[in-house]
Amino acid sequence: MVDSKVQLASSSRIAHYFVDESGDGVLFNAKGQVLVGQPGGAMGHFIMGLLEADDPVALSLDLEQLRADLKADPYFKNVPSFQPERGKTAVAFHAKDDLPEVRREVFKLLLRHSVKFYAEVRDMRAVLSYVRERNGRNGTYRYHPNELYDSSVARLFKNRLHQYESCRVCYAVRGSSDRTKSFADSLVLARDRFAKQWDKQVTTAIEVTAAQPVQQAGLQAVDYMLWALQRHYARQESRFLEMVWDKVSLIHAVDETDKAPYGVYYSKTKPLVGAALKNKVGI
Numbered sequence: 001m002v003d004s005k006v007q008l009a010s011s012s013r014i015a016h017y018f019v020d021e022s023g024d025g026v027l028f029n030a031k032g033q034v035l036v037g038q039p040g041g042a043m044g045h046f047i048m049g050l051l052e053a054d055d056p057v058a059l060s061l062d063l064e065q066l067r068a069d070l071k072a073d074p075y076f077k078n079v080p081s082f083q084p085e086r087g088k089t090a091v092a093f094h095a096k097d098d099l100p101e102v103r104r105e106v107f108k109l110l111l112r113h114s115v116k117f118y119a120e121v122r123d124m125r126a127v128l129s130y131v132r133e134r135n136g137r138n139g140t141y142r143y144h145p146n147e148l149y150d151s152s153v154a155r156l157f158k159n160r161l162h163q164y165e166s167c168r169v170c171y172a173v174r175g176s177s178d179r180t181k182s183f184a185d186s187l188v189l190a191r192d193r194f195a196k197q198w199d200k201q202v203t204t205a206i207e208v209t210a211a212q213p214v215q216q217a218g219l220q221a222v223d224y225m226l227w228a229l230q231r232h233y234a235r236q237e238s239r240f241l242e243m244v245w246d247k248v249s250l251i252h253a254v255d256e257t258d259k260a261p262y263g264v265y266y267s268k269t270k271p272l273v274g275a276a277l278k279n280k281v282g283i
C-alpha cells in the first residue's frame with residue numbers, strides 16, 4: 001500500500017523535484033470525435049516536465065523578490081496581469097500569461113540558479129494511433145488522459161529515484177481531484193522498472209505533495225521551462241529553449257522512433273534543434 005510517502009536508494013543528498021505538464025492529453029470530445037489536429041483541438045504534444053532545484057528556498061525567495069520589483073516598477077502599473085484581482089503575474093509567474101518583458105526577467109533568473117530540467121515529450125498523433133490500435137485488439141479498452149499522465153510520470157522518474165537518500169516531489173494540482181496516490185503509484189512503477197532492469201534494490205524515501213503554483217515557486221519555474229519547450233514544438237520557435245538549454249539535462253522524445261523504438265534522448269551533447277516527432281510507440 002502506498003500513500004503520499006513511499007519508501008523507495010542511495011546518496012546522502014535530499015532531492016527537490018517539481019513536476020508539471022504542458023497539454024492535457026485529451027484525444028476525443030464528449031461525442032467521441034478526434035480533437036488532435038483539429039482547429040481549436042488538443043495541443044500537438046503532451047509534455048511532462050521535472051525541475052530539480054538544489055536550493056528551492058533561494059529560488060523561491062528570488063522569484064518573490066523579482067515579482068515585488070516588477071510590481072513596484074511604474075512601467076507595469078496599469079498592466080492587467082499585474083492587477084492582484086486578475087490572479088496572474090501579480091500573484092504568481094505563469095509563462096503563458098506573463099508579458100514578454102516579464103518572461104525575459106524570469107528566464108534570466110533561472111539561469112542564475114542551480115536547476116536541472118528533464119522532460120518526456122509525447123506526440124499526440126502517435127498516442128492516438130496507439131489507442132486506435134489497442135482498441136482494435138481489445139474492444140473494451142477506453143483511453144483516459146490520466147493514463148498518459150501517469151505513464152509519463154513513470155518514464156520521467158525511472159532513472160531519478162535511486163540517486164538519493166530522500167526525494168521530495170511536488171507536483172502541480174490538476175483540476176479539483178486529489179491524485180497524490182496515483183502519482184505515488186507511478187513513482188513505485190518507476191522504481192520497480194529500474195530495479196528490474198538493473199537488478200538493484202531502491203530504498204529512497206519519497207515524499208509526494210500536491211500544490212498550486214502560487215504556493216510553490218518551483219512549480220512556476222518548471223512551468224517556464226515547459227513553456228519554452230512547448231513553444232519549440234508548437235511554433236518552431238526555439239529561441240527561448242536555446243536561452244535556457246544550459247539548464248536542460250535530458251529531453252526524451254518518446255515517439256521519435258525512426259532510429260530506435262525507445263525514441264531519442266536530447267541533452268547538452270545532443271541539442272534539440274528542429275526535431276519533429278514521428279511514428280509511434282505504446283503509452
